[in-house]
Amino acid sequence: MSSRSGRDYLESLRDGREVWLDGERVKDVTRHPAFRNTAASLAGLYDLALDPGHAPVLTGEDGRLRAYGIPRSYEDLVARRTAYKTWAEASYGFLGRTPDYMAGGAAGFAAVPGAFTTERFDGAPHALAYHRRLADSSLYGAFTITNPPSAPGDGLVVRAVAERDGGIVVSGAKTIGTGAVFADEVIVGTIEPLAEDDVEHALCFSVPIDTPGLSFVSRPSYEGRARSVFDNPLSARFDENDALLVCEEVFVPWERVLTYRDVGATAAMWWRTPAYLNFVHQSATRFWTKLEFLAGLAVLLTRMNGTDKLPQVTQTVGRLLGMVAQAKAFVLAAEASFEEVDGGRGGVAPGQEISFAQRIMAGELYPRAVQEIKLLAGGSIIQLPASAQDLLHPELGPVVRKYLRAPGTDAEERIKLLKLAWDALGSEFASRHEQYERLYQGAPHVYLTMQTWAGGAEACEELARACLDSYGLEDGR
Structure with missing residues (x-):
């Protein structure tokens, strides 16, 4: 087979x-x-x-x-x-x-x-x-x-x-x-x-x-x-x-x-089955990959623009790479906290608590990542030729190639990168993806509520209660 x-x-x-x-x-x-x-x-x-x-x-x-x-x-x-x-x-x-x-x-x-x-x-x-x-x-x-x-x-x-x-x-x-x-x-x-x-x-x-x-x-x-x-x-x-x-x-x-x-x-x-947890496992892996792509896009843009050594730019790129690491960490943590399914008869599934939390992280992180990269790209992703035909035109092509190049990057490579960035960040396709990632695993009022019973609340309460119970009024003297 x-x-x-x-x-x-x-x-x-x-x-x-x-x-x-x-x-x-x-x-x-x-x-x-x-x-x-x-x-x-x-x-x-x-x-x-x-x-x-x-x-x-x-x-x-x-x-x-x-x-x-x-x-x-x-x-x-x-x-x-x-x-x-x-x-x-x-x-x-x-x-x-x-x-x-x-x-x-x-x-x-x-x-x-x-x-x-x-x-x-x-x-x-x-x-x-x-x-x-x-x-x-x-x-x-x-x-x-x-x-x-x-x-x-x-x-x-x-x-x-x-x-x-x-x-x-x-x-x-x-x-x-x-x-x-x-x-x-x-x-x-x-x-x-x-x-x-x-x-x-x-x-x-x-x-x-x-x-x-x-x-x-x-x-x-x-x-x-x-x-x-x-x-x-x-x-x-x-x-x-x-x-x-x-x-x-x-x-x-x-x-x-x-x-x-x-x-x-x-x-x-x-x-009652691990179907939904399996969905999250796949989508969380894909989300991690998508953030890797966006972070790589940011690196390419800043290097082409010659801004990659500016402190505020390197900090933004660092923040984006941190987002990638967060997305990766959720996948690895869900796997490491795996749970037996149906007493082991149904194998294992990624941990529910981490899987559910990934939904919150992804919906909030993606719009932030897109916004950060838009700021790094600046107005360059707006001023672009209407299509590749402008570059190929015998009269217009030389003009476009002359005025839309950048230091160290010819016009074709610069336009190619900026069109990729626009498609990922600002096009109608990009807007659909931003909205989709916000709601990929459901509406916030649903998954935030579910997180409260996914596990962890009682342990958090017990830890806070332990601290509260470790002292009393007599310790105020």
Whole structure:
């Protein structure tokens, strides 16, 4: 068994899936200018796994991608993180929901299949089959687990509208399907807390992207708006897309239903299994990589501008490198504080307390890092030629090359670096990433509240209480 090739992956996307953009149905995401480069970048990840130099890192002894494995030890966690890092570096951290993200979630489900078993419905064999299906065929799984704004009874949120002998019929919508248009399957569920009696929306299932009645409405494509890779080096290649998922009487076979009409199981699949902790492990590794890229960008900018020796500049770069070290430390600490899953029967998972804390750090740190680098770059990232065509023009080119060079750097190299910086820091693509990193693991009011019960509060209280109890009024004499 081995990972599929990039060519195999691209061919799998030509399945007639219903994707909409700008009022147009996209016939083929592998050829459409709004999606083709990102699809090719994702295909490159699969090819990396077949490359002899990378295969030992990205795949296990069974030939499967390492991300699909259930870690049984600290060493397994480190090996999986090394695989995560390799893929993250291929997109400089800008592709977040790559196939290894949901692979970790599927491994989490398989680690504790009992979380899917209830009196009314037993989704355990389906969860195990989902993991096996993804792992055996190196499938790209995505999810849509956020509800659109709705009022009770308005029928906007995905729900079952009928039951049949072979499965259920579902209708409704879910939002922020990141990467879904590039995936093989999509999980449709909810991670938001549901009222105890809201069994109508308490369901989760996974279906192929080309399922009849299933459609995706894409947000604006930054790749589609890119002038060229030279002008938009990140957005032209790494726009993973976010889409609205719409179900119009979609038939879902019972064997693809993971939870059904059970609020407890619909929540437990994320929180009683290590699925969510596995998500954080992948995303924290990617975040660390992304900060490395941004810090490197800052170094290149200051050296080109000749400001790298100024004390205030070196301090800012030092602060950025400190942020990189923080991001790295959270990953290593989560691994080192690993916890047994289901009494050891489900292997191990990164430590919950550190994993939850990483969400707070990342959401607060990323905007600060972007702001610091913007200040280092100054106005130079604004005054740029409209496109590479200005440099290539026989009359205009020499003018641009004369006036937009810098000491020790010719105009082409200077413009190339500044366009990369703008794409990472100031473009619409960059704004999406800043907002996305703020909310990557949920809204602050959710994850900050969760941190209070993730562990540590009682120990902190006990230490403060010990100090308080170590003296009394008699010590005031």
